[in-house]
Amino acid sequence: MYDIKQAQEIVNKALIAANVSKEPAGLYEPIAYALSVGGKRLRPALTIMGCNLFTDSVEGAIDAAIGIEVFHNFTLLHDDIMDNADIRRGNPTVHKKWDENTAILSGDAMMIKASQFVTRTHESYLKSVLKTFNKAAIQVCEGQQYDMNFENQSFVAEENYIEMIRLKTAVLLAASLKIGAIIGGASSEDAQHLYNFGENLGLAFQLQDDLLDTYGDSKIFGKNIGGDIVSNKKTFLLIKALSTAKGDGLTELKDYIKREEFDRDHKIDTFKRIYDSVNIKEATEERIKYYFNLANEELDKIGVKEEKKTLLKEFCESLMVRTK
Amino acid sequence: MYDIKQAQEIVNKALIAANVSKEPAGLYEPIAYALSVGGKRLRPALTIMGCNLFTDSVEGAIDAAIGIEVFHNFTLLHDDIMDNADIRRGNPTVHKKWDENTAILSGDAMMIKASQFVTRTHESYLKSVLKTFNKAAIQVCEGQQYDMNFENQSFVAEENYIEMIRLKTAVLLAASLKIGAIIGGASSEDAQHLYNFGENLGLAFQLQDDLLDTYGDSKIFGKNIGGDIVSNKKTFLLIKALSTAKGDGLTELKDYIKREEFDRDHKIDTFKRIYDSVNIKEATEERIKYYFNLANEELDKIGVKEEKKTLLKEFCESLMVRTK
Numbered sequence: 001m002y003d004i005k006q007a008q009e010i011v012n013k014a015l016i017a018a019n020v021s022k023e024p025a026g027l028y029e030p031i032a033y034a035l036s037v038g039g040k041r042l043r044p045a046l047t048i049m050g051c052n053l054f055t056d057s058v059e060g061a062i063d064a065a066i067g068i069e070v071f072h073n074f075t076l077l078h079d080d081i082m083d084n085a086d087i088r089r090g091n092p093t094v095h096k097k098w099d100e101n102t103a104i105l106s107g108d109a110m111m112i113k114a115s116q117f118v119t120r121t122h123e124s125y126l127k128s129v130l131k132t133f134n135k136a137a138i139q140v141c142e143g144q145q146y147d148m149n150f151e152n153q154s155f156v157a158e159e160n161y162i163e164m165i166r167l168k169t170a171v172l173l174a175a176s177l178k179i180g181a182i183i184g185g186a187s188s189e190d191a192q193h194l195y196n197f198g199e200n201l202g203l204a205f206q207l208q209d210d211l212l213d214t215y216g217d218s219k220i221f222g223k224n225i226g227g228d229i230v231s232n233k234k235t236f237l238l239i240k241a242l243s244t245a246k247g248d249g250l251t252e253l254k255d256y257i258k259r260e261e262f263d264r265d266h267k268i269d270t271f272k273r274i275y276d277s278v279n280i281k282e283a284t285e286e287r288i289k290y291y292f293n294l295a296n297e298e299l300d301k302i303g304v305k306e307e308k309k310t311l312l313k314e315f316c317e318s319l320m321v322r323t324k
Numbered sequence: 325m326y327d328i329k330q331a332q333e334i335v336n337k338a339l340i341a342a343n344v345s346k347e348p349a350g351l352y353e354p355i356a357y358a359l360s361v362g363g364k365r366l367r368p369a370l371t372i373m374g375c376n377l378f379t380d381s382v383e384g385a386i387d388a389a390i391g392i393e394v395f396h397n398f399t400l401l402h403d404d405i406m407d408n409a410d411i412r413r414g415n416p417t418v419h420k421k422w423d424e425n426t427a428i429l430s431g432d433a434m435m436i437k438a439s440q441f442v443t444r445t446h447e448s449y450l451k452s453v454l455k456t457f458n459k460a461a462i463q464v465c466e467g468q469q470y471d472m473n474f475e476n477q478s479f480v481a482e483e484n485y486i487e488m489i490r491l492k493t494a495v496l497l498a499a500s501l502k503i504g505a506i507i508g509g510a511s512s513e514d515a516q517h518l519y520n521f522g523e524n525l526g527l528a529f530q531l532q533d534d535l536l537d538t539y540g541d542s543k544i545f546g547k548n549i550g551g552d553i554v555s556n557k558k559t560f561l562l563i564k565a566l567s568t569a570k571g572d573g574l575t576e577l578k579d580y581i582k583r584e585e586f587d588r589d590h591k592i593d594t595f596k597r598i599y600d601s602v603n604i605k606e607a608t609e610e611r612i613k614y615y616f617n618l619a620n621e622e623l624d625k626i627g628v629k630e631e632k633k634t635l636l637k638e639f640c641e642s643l644m645v646r647t648k
Contacts, residue, residue, distance in 0.1 A: 029468040072393040076470060101406040101472065104428060108402060109465040111435055112458055117453045127447050130454075134440045141433040145351040150426065 001308060002052050004315045007045035011069065014168055016040075016061045018117070028093045031113070036074050037091045043176040044069040048179025050194055053304055061183040062123055063212040064129055067117030068176050074110035074135025074298035075140055077103055082148065121183060129179050138211075141323075143168025156234045158243065162203065195299045200295035201316055204288045208320065210235040211284045214272065226268035232257050236287070237280050241271075244278040292320060325547035325632060326376050328639045331369035338386045339365075340443070354418045354430040355437070358397050362414045367500040368393040372626065373636055374504025377628055384446055385507040388453055391441030391499050395457075398434035399464055401427055405474065407575055445507060453503050456519075460499035467492025471491075480558045482567065494526025507565065509622035517625045525640055528612045532644065534559040535608045539598065556581050560611070561604050565595075568602040616644060 004062070015035060022028055023210075037131040040046035044065035050060035062262040081103050087093065121129045146164040150156045186194070214229040214237055228235050245253055253274050256267060275281065295316065300311055326334070339359060346352055351630040352435060368389035375385035404417040405427050405602075411417065419427035445453045470488040474480050502519040510518065538561055552559050569577055577598050599605065619640065621631055 024473060025467045026473055027466060039491055040404060078428055088336055104406060105465055105468055109462055111403055113460045115439055116458045119458060123451050132441045134436055134443060137436045138433055141429055141436065142348060142351060145348045149348060149350055174446060
């Protein structure tokens with residue numbers, strides 16, 4: 001059984017072998033750039049690991065895994081245009097390094113390339129794999145739309161936020177695992193349990209990202225702390241605080257959200273003080289634990305030997321350890 | 325055997341039945357709008373007709389046909405952003421009616437929807453159909469990239485222009501027919517002949533579009549005459565004129581291309597006078613005829629009864645009659 005590092009290595013080798021560079025350079029260079037600037041290769045590694053739960057031979061899952069990684073990077077490329085983001089993983093985004101038209105068209109070509117990779121899957125699994133892939137892909141678009149909608153809403157309900165991160169983040173992790181399971185020959189029940197595992201893991205993972213943006217250690221987290229607070233981003237923490245805080249705390253929070261000029265550190269400190277007063281950190285940690293436990297319950301239901309699940313369990317624990 | 329009108333009706337009915345409207349409205353309303361503002365449904369009709377050449381029952385080709393139409397409309401949506409076009413088929417473009425982010429994301433969702441429709445194809449043809457579809461899709465992106473490159477080049481060689489329109493326009497017409505043929509149970513040789521037929525027809529069709537933009541009747545053509553000349557668009561006509569004209573004519577043409585201020589009608593008249601002096605109209609008509617004849621030769625090679633080919637032949641003649 002491969003661990004996550006070995007699965008990532010398989011993916012990185014396959015990505016290099018699948019070198020997409022050809023003519024016209026104006027189309028393919030930005031794609032090669034977007035795929036080369038790194039990332040954890042988390043989704044394709046999950047595909048390999050999902051497959052490996054049910055079979056020792058994971059070769060049949062590599063093309064689909066690569067397709068999922070190319071798809072994921074396509075969504076980042078187009079999201080960066082929509083969010084007007086200058087930097088991704090420490091490097092200039094494609095629309096900044098080239099221009100917006102390049103980013104649109106190269107992104108489109110990446111989406112098609114992603115489909116091409118997934119379509120290389122063996123015919124006996126192809127329809128099932130493509131249905132899972134396409135459904136997740138369209139849900140990621142739906143999630144991005146809700147995320148953009150929320151920017152213009154003064155109130156976002158907690159359940160709507162959870163549904164947004166489910167669509168934008170969790171379903172692709174879930175689909176990555178399920179596609180691996182399908183190619184590994186899993187029963188449809190086991191494939192669905194693995195999907196549910198991934199979906200709950202994805203929710204826990206995104207909530208943890210929200211938490212770390214405010215309460216994390218910038219050295220470990222790898223980005224500046226408090227960015228979400230500064231930009232009024234409607235994360236689980238802010239949504240929860242707006243529905244939990246009362247009296248002066250609530251008024252102070254709402255007033256600060258409207259202020260266009262402020263001292264960055266003062267804003268972060270103020271929000272954290274209000275969050276602390278209504279135990280937002282604990283509430284978020286509790287919710288993360290809730291989804292993490294749901295994920296593990298789904299993993300328990302899968303009909304393979306416990307030792308086969310161990311690496312996947314260890315891997316999710318390693319994802320979660322960052323909150324502590 | 326269905327004629328083109330009947331094939332278009334099948335497509336329009338299926339498009340209505342495949343109503344893509346759902347939540348979030350911000351994502352799906354622009355898609356419904358883009359699909360509702362018309363168009364000739366040429367590509368899906370060709371899929372139906374391509375299938376109908378080999379079998380009486382075309383039901384199996386309808387989903388793929390719809391997928392191709394949705395894909396084509398996705399490319400128009402993103403091309404309109406890149407070209408900063410305000411109007412498409414007499415209606416505001418999506419990025420003008422909504423905004424650019426909406427047009428990017430709804431376009432992305434359309435591309436995925438297109439794949440979903442194509443993926444509904446029966447498993448026995450699925451891999452072959454998807455390979456043909458994805459290859460054409462990526463070539464359309466390559467064609468768009470070359471087209472954008474040409475805008476910034478002072479010189480474009482005739483063969484590079486032909487390659488650009490082959491990628492941007494012809495291969496999708498070819499793939500539309502071939503996908504129909506595959507689903508209709510054609511041999512791979514016949515499917516390839518039909519592809520070659522569509523590719524040559526597409527080249528003839530695009531060159532005719534170039535010709536009509538300068539020499540057409542605006543009432544029949546449906547758009548203002550001379551737009552390509554006014555915008556210095558590197559069409560077959562201009563490329564041919566720049567390589568054929570000599571002396572004063574060539575100098576006049578090159579000087580006019582550089583002028584930023586000019587009288588629209590005077591520019592059109594001047595270009596047409598220079599074009600006429602070196603027989604550009606005749607040279608273009610000759611080239612159209614060349615591809616049209618190549619198309620028909622490919623059709624002749626297909627192993628089905630002559631009467632089955634008649635409707636397809638009549639249809640391409642009806643496309644071509646507009647030049648005369």
